[in-house]
Amino acid sequence: MNKIRLRSQTNIEFSIQGGYKMETVKVVELVGESRHSWEDAVKNAVHDACKSIDNISGVEVYNMTAGVRDGELTEYKANVKVAFEVTR
Numbered sequence: 451m452n453k454i455r456l457r458s459q460t461n462i463e464f465s466i467q468g469g470y471k472m473e474t475v476k477v478v479e480l481v482g483e484s485r486h487s488w489e490d491a492v493k494n495a496v497h498d499a500c501k502s503i504d505n506i507s508g509v510e511v512y513n514m515t516a517g518v519r520d521g522e523l524t525e526y527k528a529n530v531k532v533a534f535e536v537t538r
Contacts, residue, residue, distance in 0.1 A: 474536040475507065482528045488514045491528035505535040 482495025488511075496509055510531040517525035 475533050476536050477531050477533050478503070480530050480532060482530060484526045485524070486526070488516075488526045488528050491526045492530055495528060495530045496532065499532050503532065503534050505537065506532055507535055508533045 478499070480495045480499060482491040482493070482498070484490035484494055491514075492509065492511055496506065500506060511528055512531060513529035515527045516523045517527075
């Protein structure tokens with residue numbers, strides 16, 4: 451079961467100068483989840499974000515947590531920041 455929750459949306463926008471092109475990038479924070487691994491949790495977050503966000507250019511993983519039941523890891527969660535170019 452793939453789940454993604456919008457934890458909070460930050461309105462952080464910044465410009466990156468690459469050669470002569472200036473672009474504006476927006477960053478949103480998401481929590482991806484998986485029953486299998488943290489890597490899958492990150493992939494789920496990015497995959498699901500791609501359904502509603504165009505031009506994703508990067509992801510930063512800044513926290514990983516897990517649910518535990520009877521001494522076993524049962525659910526993996528990854529807090530990520532997804533960056534995407536804002537089209538003008």
